[in-house]
Amino acid sequence: xxxxxxxxxxxxxxxxxxxxxxxxxxxxxxxxxxxxxxxxxxxxxxxxxxxxxxxxxxxxxxxxxxxxxxxxxxxxxxxxxxxxxxxxxxxxxxxxxxxxxxxxxxxxxxxxxxxxxxxxxxxxxxxxxxxxxxxxxxxxxxxxxxxxxxxxxxxxxxxxxxxxxxxxxxxxxxxxxxxxxxxxxxxxxxxxxxxxxxxxxxxxxxxxxxxxxxxxxxxxxxxxxxxxxxxxxxxxxxxxxxxxxxxxxxxxxx
Amino acid sequence: xxxxxxxxxxxxxxxxxxxxxxxxxxxxxxxxxxxxxxxxxxxxxxxxxxxxxxxxxxxxxxxxxxxxxxxxxxxxxxxxxxxxxxxxxxxxxxxxxxxxxxxxxxxxxxxxxxxxxxxxxxxxxxxxxxxxxxxxxxxxxxxxxxxxxxxxxxxxxxxxxxxxxxxxxxxxxxxxxxxxxxxxxxxxxxxxxxxxxxxxxxxxxxxxxxxxxxxxxxxxxxxxxxxxxxxxxxxxxxxxxxxxxxxxxxxxxxxxxxxxxxxxxxxxxxxxxxxxxxxxxxxxxxxxxx
Amino acid sequence: xxxxxxxxxxxxxxxxxxxxxxxxxxxxxxxxxxxxxxxxxxxxxxxxxxxxxxxxxxxxxxxxxxxxxxxxxxxxxxxxxxxxxxxxxxxxxxxxxxxxxxxxxxxxxxxxxxxxxxxxxxxxxxxxxxxxxxxxxxxxxxxxxxxxxxxxxxxxxxxxxxxxxxxxxxxxxxxxxxxxxxxxxxxxxxxxxxxxxxxxxxxxxxxxxxxxxxxxxxxxxxxxxxxxxxxxxxxxxxxxxxxxxxxxxxxxxxxxxxxxx
Ligand SMILES: Nc1ncnc2c1ncn2[C@@H]1O[C@H](COP(=O)(O)OP(=O)(O)OP(=O)(O)O)[C@@H](O)[C@H]1O
Ligand SMILES: [Mg+2]
Numbered sequence: 147x148x149x150x151x152x153x154x155x156x157x158x159x160x161x162x163x164x165x166x167x168x169x170x171x172x173x174x175x176x177x178x179x180x181x182x183x184x185x186x187x188x189x190x191x192x193x194x195x196x197x198x199x200x201x202x203x204x205x206x207x208x209x210x211x212x213x214x215x216x217x218x219x220x221x222x223x224x225x226x227x228x229x230x231x232x233x234x235x236x237x238x239x240x241x242x243x244x245x246x247x248x249x250x251x252x253x254x255x256x257x258x259x260x261x262x263x264x265x266x267x268x269x270x271x272x273x274x275x276x277x278x279x280x281x282x283x284x285x286x287x288x289x290x291x292x293x294x295x296x297x298x299x300x301x302x303x304x305x306x307x308x309x310x311x312x313x314x315x316x317x318x319x320x321x322x323x324x325x326x327x328x329x330x331x332x333x334x335x336x337x338x339x340x341x342x343x344x345x346x347x348x349x350x351x352x353x354x355x356x357x358x359x360x361x362x363x364x365x366x367x368x369x370x371x372x373x374x375x376x377x378x379x380x381x382x383x384x385x386x387x388x389x390x391x392x393x394x395x396x397x398x399x400x
Numbered sequence: 401x402x403x404x405x406x407x408x409x410x411x412x413x414x415x416x417x418x419x420x421x422x423x424x425x426x427x428x429x430x431x432x433x434x435x436x437x438x439x440x441x442x443x444x445x446x447x448x449x450x451x452x453x454x455x456x457x458x459x460x461x462x463x464x465x466x467x468x469x470x471x472x473x474x475x476x477x478x479x480x481x482x483x484x485x486x487x488x489x490x491x492x493x494x495x496x497x498x499x500x501x502x503x504x505x506x507x508x509x510x511x512x513x514x515x516x517x518x519x520x521x522x523x524x525x526x527x528x529x530x531x532x533x534x535x536x537x538x539x540x541x542x543x544x545x546x547x548x549x550x551x552x553x554x555x556x557x558x559x560x561x562x563x564x565x566x567x568x569x570x571x572x573x574x575x576x577x578x579x580x581x582x583x584x585x586x587x588x589x590x591x592x593x594x595x596x597x598x599x600x601x602x603x604x605x606x607x608x609x610x611x612x613x614x615x616x617x618x619x620x621x622x623x624x625x626x627x628x629x630x631x632x633x634x635x636x637x638x639x640x641x642x643x644x645x646x647x648x649x650x651x652x653x654x655x656x657x658x659x660x661x662x663x664x665x666x667x668x669x670x671x672x673x674x675x676x677x678x679x680x681x682x683x684x685x686x687x688x689x690x
Numbered sequence: 691x692x693x694x695x696x697x698x699x700x701x702x703x704x705x706x707x708x709x710x711x712x713x714x715x716x717x718x719x720x721x722x723x724x725x726x727x728x729x730x731x732x733x734x735x736x737x738x739x740x741x742x743x744x745x746x747x748x749x750x751x752x753x754x755x756x757x758x759x760x761x762x763x764x765x766x767x768x769x770x771x772x773x774x775x776x777x778x779x780x781x782x783x784x785x786x787x788x789x790x791x792x793x794x795x796x797x798x799x800x801x802x803x804x805x806x807x808x809x810x811x812x813x814x815x816x817x818x819x820x821x822x823x824x825x826x827x828x829x830x831x832x833x834x835x836x837x838x839x840x841x842x843x844x845x846x847x848x849x850x851x852x853x854x855x856x857x858x859x860x861x862x863x864x865x866x867x868x869x870x871x872x873x874x875x876x877x878x879x880x881x882x883x884x885x886x887x888x889x890x891x892x893x894x895x896x897x898x899x900x901x902x903x904x905x906x907x908x909x910x911x912x913x914x915x916x917x918x919x920x921x922x923x924x925x926x927x928x929x930x931x932x933x934x935x936x937x938x939x940x941x942x943x944x945x946x947x948x949x950x951x
Contacts, residue, residue, distance in 0.1 A: 197862055226864035237859035239874045241881070245425045250873060254864025261869035271423040275415055284414045288427045303859075310863055431881075434949045438884060442772045449769035452762055453826035454907070466821035474817065490720070497717030504714045539936040541896040543903060543910075544929055547917060548743070552735035557721040558728040562735070611703060627810050634812040635903045639721075642812060646904075649816040662813050669808035 147211060148172040149314060149346055150196065156204030157191055157370075165191045166370045168205070175313070178340040178347045180357035180378075183367035184390050189350040192367065193316045196348070197229045198222060210313060227254030230307025230345075232336075234319040236299040240292035244283065244302050247291055248274040251309035270309070277305040281335055297328025304335060308345075315339065317349040321356070333360050354386055474659030481657050482648065488641075492664060494557075495633060495640030499625040501561045506568030507618045513569065514576030515602065520588065521580055530573065538570045542628055546636040560638035564628055568621055575617040579610045616679045623672040630665055641665060743926040752924055753931075756912055760931050763908035764939075766826055767894035770833035775841055775887050778803075782845030788854045789875055791867070799842065807839025811897055815904045824906040832901050833894050844886040845879075852879035881950040888943035895936055 150173040157166040165188045173179055181189050194200045196207055198214050207214040210228060217225055230251070238247045252270055253261050278284040281301040283294075291299055300320060307315050317336065321329035337360050340347050351357045357364050358378045366374030366381075366389035374385050416424040426432060480488060516522050517530040546563030553559050583606050591601050633642020641661060648657040718725065783789045785799035815832040822828040856874045865873075902910020909932060916924035 199858070199862060223864040223866070226862060229862075231859065231862040233855065233859060235855055237855040239853065239856045239878050241878050242874075243425065243427045246873075249425060250860055250865070251863050253860065253866070253869040253873070256869070258866050258868045261866065262872045264873065266425065268423060271425065272415075275423075279414075287414050288416065288424075290427065306859070306863070431950055434946060435880065435884065438888075438946055438950070442768065442887070445765065446769045446772040449765035449830075452765045453830070454762065455827065456825045457823045458825050458827055460827075463822045463827075467818060470817060470820060493720045497721040497723070500713055500717040501721065501723055504710060504717075535937070535940070536933065539933040539940070540929060541899040541932065543900045544913065544932070547913075548739065548925075548929075549735055551917075551922075552738040553728070553731040557723045558731060561721075561723060562728060562732070608699070615706060630810045631812045631900055634816070635900050642810075645813060645816065649820065653820070655820075658813075658817065662809055665810060665813065666805075666808050669810070670804065673804070673808060 149175045149210060150348075151208040152196070152205070153208070154205030155192075155195060155202065155207060157188070157195055157200065158203060159200075164370055166195070169367075169370070169372055171365060171372060171375055173314075173346060173348060175346055176340060176344050177363060178337060178361050179349070179363045179365060180361040181348065181350045181365045181367055182352070182354055182357050182389060187367040188370040189367055190318050193231075193318050193348065193350060196314075196316060197226050197231065199231075223254055227310055228313045230310050230312035230315040232300070232303050232307050232315060232317040232320045234322045236291075236296070236303045238291040238299055238302055238306075241290060243288050244278065244291055244294070245271070245274055245287045247302050248278065248305045248309055251306040254310060274305065274309055277308050278302075281305055295328070296324050297331055300324065300328070300332050301335065304332070304339075308339070308343075312345060314346045314348065317347065319350050319352060322352055329356070336360070354381075470655055473655045474662065476659075477656050478659035478663055479656040480660050481654055482652060483644065488644075488660075488664065491639075491641045491644050492668065495629045495642060496626065496668070498557060498560055498564065498629040498632070498638060498640060499622055501557075502564035502568050502629070503618060503622040503625050505561065506565050506621070507572055507614075509565070510569045510572035510576055511614070513573045514580060517573050517577035518580035519577075520583070520585065521598075521602070521606065527577075534570045534573050537566050540566070542567045543632065543635050546632050546638060550636060557639065560629070560632050560636065563636070564625060564632065567628070568625060571621055571624070572617060575621075576610075576614060579613045579617070580606055583609055613683055616683045619679060620676050623669075623676045626668065626672055742922045743929070744923060745927045745930060746923045749921075749923040749927045752927065756909070756924075756928055756931055759909045759912045760935055762826060763829075763898045763902060763910070764895060764935060766830050766908055767833060767891055767898050770830050771837050771841075771887055771890045771894055774834050774837035775883070775890075778838055778841035778845050779883070781838075781842040782849055783871060783875070785842060785846045786849040788857050789849055789867075789871060800846070803839045803842035803846075805839070806835045807843065809835075811836040811901060812904060815901045819905045826907050828905045829898060829901045829907040829910075832905065833898060836897070837890055837894060841886060841890060845883055848879040848882040848886070849875055852882065885947050885951060888946060892936060892940055892943060895932075895939065899932060 152169055152171050155166055155169040156164060158164045169192065181192065183189050191200060195202050196209065196214065198207075198217070202215040209225065212221070212225060214222075214225060239250070249266050249270060252266060256265075275284060275287065278287055281304060283298050283301050283305075286294060286298060291302060294302065303320075304315075315336075320336065321332050324332065333356060336347055336349065339345050349357075349361070358381060361378050363376065364374065364378050364381050365372060366385065368389050368391070373389055374381065418424055483491075513530055513534075517527050517534070519527050522530075542564060545566045546560055549559040549563045553562060587605050587609065588601055591605050596604070629638070629640060630642035630645070632638035633640040633644075634646040635642075637643065641664060645658065645661045645665075648654050648661060717723070781799040781803060784791060784795040785803065786796075790796040811832055814835045815828065818828045818831050822831065853875045856878065857870055860870045860874050898908055899910040899913065902908040902912075903914045904910070906914075909928065913925065913928045916922075916928060
């Protein structure tokens with residue numbers, strides 16, 4: 147059984163436009179998959195349907211043999227602990243320390259009372275430090291997050307996702323706000339998460355070249371529909387033009 | 401999965417521990433400390449307050465049921481009995497008028513003082529002294545200014561307006577001078593480079609680029625001054641709807657009329673609030689404080 | 691284009707000035723305000739103030755009594771602000787876009803806030819005075835109600851701007867509402883909220899004077915007594931103590947603000 151199956155997924159925020167139309171694909175455990183497509187194609191929406199940050203209108207998302215769309219509140223929480231999420235703007239709590247932000251990834255496993263009292267076990271804290279060390283930012287553990295650079299903050303975001311002990315990590319444009327060097331560091335870390343830890347990654351990207359360099363497979367989205375789904379090597383100029391339409395030209399010049 | 405757990409203990413040089421050996425997750429800096437202390441102090445002072453209060457003649461249970469009943473009468477059966485609708489409008493007009501006068505005159509005076517207070521248009525010592533004077537003026541409650549002027553200048557709308565002027569000026573000087581300070585330094589430099597004098601810079605550089613902000617701030621102050629004018633009517637005999645409110649509740653004990661007047665004030669206040677919220681969202685997205 | 695825009699802006703300026711002048715004139719008529727008169731009385735008023743508002747030797751003897759009342763007023767403001775802040779925190783969480791539980795509560799919270807904020811504190815004082823009588827609790831409650839509305843609006847703004855993105859991230863980890871509020875929203879917006887609370891304490895001390903005059907409590911009552919008995923030296927002393935108190939509290943708040951913001 148595949149880790150993730152998306153069947154006939156449809157989504158609209160309002161009555162006029164359908165943001166996603168009949169989207170079908172599967173992702174196997176240990177795959178590194180990129181989703182590319184022009185702005186407004188529905189990439190973020192697609193990712194958010196998988197952990198049901200937005201409600202699913204049509205079709206099914208099956209993760210780990212669970213029908214995501216029909217889960218009750220409690221089971222949904224449990225599902226979300228299995229899916230980490232990394233954001234373009236890192237989405238950390240700026241005033242809290244790095245280590246606190248990493249530990250926020252454990253809330254899914256806590257009862258309300260444990261979480262509110264702020265009880266984290268020593269084991270969890272050690273694990274947080276271990277992850278920070280692995281991503282090379284252990285020395286900043288007690289700094290406030292708003293004192294870190296963008297690349298460092300994104301690594302905190304990745305640590306927060308990893309400490310959830312997830313089966314899948316969803317990344318919504320993780321490098322869109324970073325310079326080329328930090329982008330490379332982040333992408334290398336994500337890649338090693340899949341290679342070394344066997345955690346599946348589904349990454350939204352704006353840069354086609356990066357997607358080609360790092361992913362096993364690329365999904366091309368255009369106006370809410372999948373127009374390409376295959377090995378990175380198979381993605382040619384022709385398909386790229388098809389995905390981006392005329393917008394591709396502007397993209398290169400930027 | 402083993403790697404995630406940190407099976408092989410890493411060398412944990414950066415970990416800080418508490419005395420009991422637990423791992424710290426707080427930074428433990430001054431900010432946290434001051435925050436904690438402030439909250440603790442406020443809590444202690446609040447509890448102490450209830451020991452300092454003077455409870456003369458208080459019958460809590462009766463007071464609460466009575467207030468509930470009074471509020472019901474007020475808000476569900478508002479009526480006018482001691483004066484007519486026309487008179488009501490006239491009194492509201494007086495209150496609004498007091499607010500307008502204090503705001504407009506205040507804005508004109510504040511405009512000149514703000515030039516002196518703005519650091520980019522004035523000398524440091526002048527700007528400092530204006531700010532100190534303004535801070536002192538703000539420390540005296542408006543009602544005291546009005547009452548003091550009422551004896552010093554004789555009762556009447558003049559005393560009310562003069563008294564209300566002080567806080568209006570203080571507020572607007574701060575707001576205006578901050579607007580001036582935000583004027584692009586480049587503009588001023590360019591003008592200075594062409595040989596413009598101070599007056600040219602102000603009339604052609606500073607005022608045109610800040611005019612809408614000044615107007616919005618003035619309106620925001622008008623919203624405050626309407627409330628102040630109501631209060632001055634009630635507490636300092638400045639007339640207007642506030643005085644009628646005071647008479648209805650303290651003299652005639654007519655709750656229905658209190659209700660009517662309260663509604664009238666509420667409606668105007670809400671209209672003013674809606675307009676000023678629109679202005680704020682349009683011109684000051686980061687809602688500026690006082 | 692530029693020429694046109696400039697002419698338009700000049701036109702807007704002229705029209706708004708004319709409207710303002712018109713409204714001001716109407717206001718002067720309806721309030722029977724005489725501009726010349728008030729300018730003329732100003733020197734007289736100031737000389738009266740300098741001649742009469744002196745703190746004399748014997749008024750200092752009244753200082754302990756005055757300080758007692760001032761004490762009551764300060765405590766009243768702090769207690770009203772702090773307790774209102776606690777309720778406002780709940781209303782703020784309900785009313786904010788990021789943390790609202792549902793739309794009904796959100797609208798309700800905003801309505802309560804608007805109602806309590808826009809009914810002036812004088813009206814609350816007078817209403818409460820009728821049944822609570824002339825004691826500290828009346829003043830306390832009047833300040834409490836007005837503060838509630840103001841702080842709720844301020845807190846909604848603080849919460850809205852502080853933590854939208856972090857809330858999304860925590861939802862994605864499977865955190866509950868209580869986790870999110872306690873560990874992301876409150877830590878992030880607390881300094882801003884504290885700053886508003888401090889601001890409100892300063893404001894409330896000044897309002898407490900007004901409320902005191904109306905409800906016969908605290909320093910306002912003392913002022914009113916001396917004022918009505920024409921004891922202007924004592925009036926000066928009362929004013930002086932209030933000024934000192936407000937300035938001290940403002941200095942302390944500014945210190946705290948500088949560290950936490
Ligand atoms: N919460 C929302 N409410 C209403 N419409 C939305 C919402 N979120 C997204 N949309 C709309 O859905 C469409 C797809 O948005 P989405 O964010 O999924 O695109 P995207 O591919 O991620 O774009 P980008 O590359 O700019 O991030 C857009 O037209 C957007 O306006
Ligand atoms: Mg997106």
